[in-house]
Amino acid sequence: MPPLNEIVDQLNLLRQQAEKELSFIDTTEKLEAFRIKYFGRASGALTALFKTLSGLSPEDRAVFGKAANLAKEQLHDLLENKTIELKSKTAAVPAAGIVDITLPGRSMPQGHAHPISRVLAEVVSIFTTMGFSIAEGPEIELDYYNFEALNMPEDHPARDMQDTFYLPGGFLLRTQTSPVQIRTMEKSKPPVSIIAPGRVFRRDWDITHTPMFHQVEGLLVDKGVSMTHLKGVLEAFLKAFFGAGTKIRFRPSYFPFTEPSTEVDIGCIFCGGKGCRVCKTSGWLEILGAGMVHPEVFKKVKYDTDVYTGFAFGIGIERLAMLKYNINDLRMFFENDLRFLRQ
Ligand code: DAH
DSSP: OOOHHHHHHHHHHHHHHHHHHHHHOOSHHHHHHHHHHHHOTTTOHHHHHHHGGGGSOHHHHHHHHHHHHHHHHHHHHHHHHHHHHHHHHHHHSOOTTOOOTTSOOOOOOOOOOOHHHHHHHHHHHHHHHHTOEEOOOOSEEEHHHHTGGGTOOTTOGGGGGSOOOBOGGGEEEOSSSTHHHHHHHHHOOSOEEEEEEEEEEOSOOBTTBOSEEEEEEEEEEEETOOHHHHHHHHHHHHHHHHOTTOOEEEEEEEETTEEEEEEEEEEOTTTTTSOOTTTTTSSEEEEEEEEEEOHHHHHHTTOOTTTEEEEEEEEEHHHHHHHHTTOOOTTHHHHOOHHHHHO
16 A cells, blocks of 8 residues: 555646646647546546545545545646637637638627717707807805805705705705806806706605706896897707797796796697696696896896896706606616616
8 A cells, every 4th residue: 555645746746747738738639638648537647546545544545535636626627728728729710711701790789878968968969059158167066156146145945945965165066057157157258158068966866856967057148138039049949859849838937046037848748738647737848947147146246237138047957858768767867777778
């Protein structure tokens, strides 16, 4: 009976030798010969070593059996890897004549823009075609721009309507894109005509509210601007976006930064105005808020209220996208379920 350390040495030697041989193998035929040499049932070198197990004492058998099994597994893994390697080589270099050049190519999966990005791009394109330019402002905003300068002082009840995320140091996440109006007017003299697309944030989460959503703000200031201009611009926009036959109605409303203020509805695109679940049987869908810029707002940016007037509007992008793509849960836009996005 050979001593344990002798057969363990033998095993290690065998393993080293096998690994070395394997590294030189470059054809499947050589690989098959290798397999037989080491793993063959009748005379494989590893098989032979395993046969010595039965001649060992139970303690030695346990030790050696473990080592031998480990070596066998490792060699087996190397053999598998080599098999894959050789297969991929032969696949990559096919013999001349067996490539069928008439096969159609494999098409790459095609991505596309998120529905929100698409609607945003379309809205921006309609307004820039009319001559508006694009303005931007920060998402982390000062209380002053988000509320104060928009005629919403600290104790104004309208602040309650906007569930604000407050940050330390007088900062907040902007609840609307309207602060960009103030930043724009502070920087430039009239005439001004801008739209400000961007993200806004509110503490809200249900089927029609998400804590982050998108708005497009609009502002036009010049001499002699009236409500008629506002109506004309919004009508042109809504017809471009929803179609030429869209019915439009202006309803009196209230915003602190505009006077007079209006909310704009379109005839329900789902029932044609007859009344359905989406329009809550009213036949109308609320689309945006707007109005003539409040003199208090002009005073904050030192525009002469005797000379200039202007209008402003704010559009919710998700709302437009829900209507355009007939989606009834706002949260679907942000869960990024690919099945939804691909539709
Ligand atoms: N900022 C308003 C909101 O988030 C929307 C809005 C209404 C913007 C009227 C305006 C406006 O510029 O004139 O609810």
